[in-house]
Amino acid sequence: MKNILKKDKGITIIALAITIIILLILAGITIGTLTSKKGLINQANESSYSAQKETIIEKIEADLYGEKVKTGTTPDKSKLREISRRYGTVDKDGEVVNIYDDGEKVYEINFSEISGWK
DSSP states (O other), rough: OOOOOOOOSSOHHHHHHHHHHHHHHHHHHHHHHHHSTTTTHHHHHHHHHHHHHHHHHHHHHHHHHHHHHHHOOOOOOOHHHHHHHTTEOOOTSSEEEEEETTTEEEEEEEGGGGGGGG
């Protein structure tokens, strides 16, 4: 008679448990990378706000240069305040434009960041 040897092919419980543990560790690392203080999601939000801020600065500068073309003189601080109010609120000192989104202050633009005025 022939002896037929069977080889069991399959995953043992130990291998399955090790695989699950490794996957849980990798999932934890991934979630931590995405949601931590310096994670990818926060960096993406900061980049988005930075791009929005630069867009507002460029719009204000374009308006200032348009004013310069109209009048032939470089706009002063009062004109900068007036133009800045189109895009946000100007603080009491008149040095910062505050930009809000849904009633929450998102960022602020200092007048020193804006070029094109006296």
